[in-house]
Amino acid sequence: MSEVLLRLRGLTLRRDDGTGSAILNDVDLDLRENDVLILKGRSGSGKTTLLKCIAQLNVYDKGKVLLNGKEPSEYGLPEYRTKVLYIPQRPSLLPGTPHDFLRTISSFSSRRGKGRQASTSNEAFDRAVKLARGWGIEPYLWDREWAELSGGEAQRLGLAVGLGMGGAEVVLLDEPTSALDEETMKTVEESMLSLLPNGKNPDGTLKAFIWITHEASQADRVGTRTLDISQQ
Numbered sequence: 001m002s003e004v005l006l007r008l009r010g011l012t013l014r015r016d017d018g019t020g021s022a023i024l025n026d027v028d029l030d031l032r033e034n035d036v037l038i039l040k041g042r043s044g045s046g047k048t049t050l051l052k053c054i055a056q057l058n059v060y061d062k063g064k065v066l067l068n069g070k071e072p073s074e075y076g077l078p079e080y081r082t083k084v085l086y087i088p089q090r091p092s093l094l095p096g097t098p099h100d101f102l103r104t105i106s107s108f109s110s111r112r113g114k115g116r117q118a119s120t121s122n123e124a125f126d127r128a129v130k131l132a133r134g135w136g137i138e139p140y141l142w143d144r145e146w147a148e149l150s151g152g153e154a155q156r157l158g159l160a161v162g163l164g165m166g167g168a169e170v171v172l173l174d175e176p177t178s179a180l181d182e183e184t185m186k187t188v189e190e191s192m193l194s195l196l197p198n199g200k201n202p203d204g205t206l207k208a209f210i211w212i213t214h215e216a217s218q219a220d221r222v223g224t225r226t227l228d229i230s231q232q
């Protein structure tokens, strides 16, 4: 069995409403190369919260997250968040256009000056445009305001930005295809899976996904295993 890429031990997050009840209670997880871990659980059970804790976007009360055996602080949070990338369900509240957004992210210093991980804005843009085009997104949509895009267009563009940037080892997907019709959903699924090391078109750095979905049929198609957060 390959080495553990991402390890969680005892991750616990309590509500700050005075009750002290846990949103996440002692969550353990080992993620390995080529894993597509399906995160399931009833609505409100803490799936998004867990992804944000893994990405160090939420502060948790207890527990450890290790990437390749190292704590996020050893990488520094900006670099860690490049390697463990959270892609939210919909980026529709952003100002400007998807093209602006991609330019802004690629200018962050954690994305510059590190060999293969250093996607220049142009490289990242070309890769993202190509990915999105395969999902039915015409290039002109990159220069349309987020607010003027349909839910499904914004969702595909957000995914294409995240995956096109390069440099991520683990991508955390929060219901990535919830706004898409079934045919487009399957196309997007296939193309995302192809980016893994055992896929047809490996991205080079990407090694695994954690993927929230409410669709049992999608979980069956893409998942290599499942964690039910309601049972933790």
Ligand SMILES: Nc1ncnc2c1ncn2[C@@H]1O[C@H](COP(=O)(O)OP(=O)(O)OP(=O)(O)O)[C@@H](O)[C@H]1O
Residues within 6 Å of the ligand: 023, 041, 042, 043, 044, 045, 046, 047, 048, 049, 050
């Ligand atoms: N910033 C926050 N502050 C306080 N409570 C929060 C916050 N974000 C989420 N919660 C609460 O944490 C619990 C878990 O929410 P979360 O969004 O992680 O659930 P989920 O499993 O992703 O739900 P869904 O399937 O509906 O998207 C909910 O009770 C929610 O109200």
